[in-house]
Amino acid sequence: xxxxxxxxxxxxxxxxxxxxxxxxxxxxxxxxxxxxxxxxxxxxxxxxxxxxxxxxxxxxxxxxxxxxxxxxxxxxxxxxxxxxxxxxxxxxxxxxxxxxxxxxxxxxxxxxxxxxxxxxxxxxxxxxxxxxxxxxxxxxxxxxxxxxxxxxxxxxxxxxxxxxxxxxxxxxxxxxxxxxxxxxxxxxxxxxxxxxxxxxxxxxxxxxxxxxxxxxxxxxxxxxxxxxxxxxxxxxxxxxxxxxxxxxxxxxxxxxxxxxxxxxxxxxxxxxxxxxxxxxxxxxxxxxxxxxxxxxxxxxxxxxxxxxxxxxxxxxxxxxxxxxxxxxxxxxxxxxxxxxxxxxxxxxxxxxxxxxxxxxxxxxxxxxxxxxxxxxxxxxx
Numbered sequence: 001x002x003x004x005x006x007x008x009x010x011x012x013x014x015x016x017x018x019x020x021x022x023x024x025x026x027x028x029x030x031x032x033x034x035x036x037x038x039x040x041x042x043x044x045x046x047x048x049x050x051x052x053x054x055x056x057x058x059x060x061x062x063x064x065x066x067x068x069x070x071x072x073x074x075x076x077x078x079x080x081x082x083x084x085x086x087x088x089x090x091x092x093x094x095x096x097x098x099x100x101x102x103x104x105x106x107x108x109x110x111x112x113x114x115x116x117x118x119x120x121x122x123x124x125x126x127x128x129x130x131x132x133x134x135x136x137x138x139x140x141x142x143x144x145x146x147x148x149x150x151x152x153x154x155x156x157x158x159x160x161x162x163x164x165x166x167x168x169x170x171x172x173x174x175x176x177x178x179x180x181x182x183x184x185x186x187x188x189x190x191x192x193x194x195x196x197x198x199x200x201x202x203x204x205x206x207x208x209x210x211x212x213x214x215x216x217x218x219x220x221x222x223x224x225x226x227x228x229x230x231x232x233x234x235x236x237x238x239x240x241x242x243x244x245x246x247x248x249x250x251x252x253x254x255x256x257x258x259x260x261x262x263x264x265x266x267x268x269x270x271x272x273x274x275x276x277x278x279x280x281x282x283x284x285x286x287x288x289x290x291x292x293x294x295x296x297x298x299x300x301x302x303x304x305x306x307x308x309x310x311x312x313x314x315x316x317x318x319x320x321x322x323x324x325x326x327x328x329x330x331x332x333x334x335x336x337x338x339x340x341x342x343x344x345x346x347x348x349x350x351x352x353x354x355x356x357x358x359x360x361x362x363x364x365x366x367x368x369x370x371x372x373x374x375x376x377x378x379x380x381x
Contacts (some may be wrong), residue, residue: 004028006378007041011050011364014331016339016353018260021370022152025055027151027360034356048380050364053372056334057352058094058316058342058361062131062169062271063216063245064097066278066310071289072098076111081118085125087281088274090250091314091380092337092371094361096126097169102133102144103290108156112163123136124376127345128167130217131160136175136196142310144196144223145290149174151213161188167345171216172198174207186211191345193245197232204235214243217275218261219253220308237264243344245273247314248321255325262326271310271340272318272333277301277310320369331350 026033037268068087100111103142115129124263135152169191186316195216215236223231285296322333
């Protein structure tokens with residue numbers, strides 16, 4: 001046992017499979033050492049009282065545009081990345097991909113460099129970067145600037161692959177990319193998702209065959225399901241091996257549509273995302289993106305003409321909404337916020353569970369599933 005051994009005691013523990021009582025979680029050197037009955041805690045362990053709360057694996061959000069009053073697009077710096085991560089940690093997110101949406105060409109290398117430096121300096125919670133655009137389809141642009149949307153070019157490939165540490169996720173419209181693009185990116189270790197796309201079913205199936213990993217904010221900014229053309233949504237729900245990110249905020253998708261999707265997709269392939277904007281964790285309900293004012297009203301972020309623009313959602317709220325609106329158990333909703341996104345990222349051998357050898361990224365929830373405390377790498381907030 002390490003000299004810095006901690007024992008988290010006096011709470012319920014969701015280990016990733018089930019909720020157990022009477023177990024202590026032993027942490028040393030930033031990792032879980034063991035779960036043991038509370039009477040068996042080593043005498044030299046520092047005891048930390050959980051006061052009856054529910055200890056769960058930390059939440060992982062693969063789509064975070066901003067938080068704490070900051071957008072990655074406007075602050076592609078290490079300080080900007082840190083501010084976003086700190087804002088979301090308050091709501092249980094202990095691992096994230098800061099997300100750059102469509103912008104001028106020089107923003108992408110700047111954002112990648114900021115995330116690279118943040119990871120080198122061990123900014124808590126940063127797992128990599130999500131590049132949402134500009135390689136999208138203007139027909140499903142959403143709030144993305146149509147003037148900056150363009151097909152992926154050869155010189156873009158090297159930039160997208162340049163992080164070198166952590167995870168890189170890129171959202172693109174497969175029908176706009178040259179044949180073989182998805183395969184090249186996937187073989188280089190880049191996670192590729194379809195989004196902002198009108199690709200027909202066959203084109204999406206071809207991208208899946210090349211290594212498409214999943215779908216960004218299922219149902220939103222993509223061709224809908226139709227009886228004669230299943231489209232992107234049909235391809236997503238028909239394929240058992242890909243993951244789908246879903247925004248459970250009551251604004252992006254009707255709960256009934258999400259319930260149908262959950263019934264169609266194999267268990268473990270639907271993960272919660274926030275698509276959060278700068279307003280999460282910020283006092284000001286408004287901010288400016290690319291010269292356009294976006295305001296949060298009643299939990300909905302929109303431009304002045306009413307176009308939905310990301311979300312005001314946090315992960316703890318997403319978990320509660322998933323239970324209340326989608327009929328999922330507490331355990332399954334927590335897996336959708338932790339274990340399943342960890343699996344999507346290929347990190348489920350170290351994140352998403354409370355088990356020996358896993359990193360001590362943890363969230364303590366109260367009886368209403370509000371966040372009371374977090375740990376990242378064993379370090380409390």
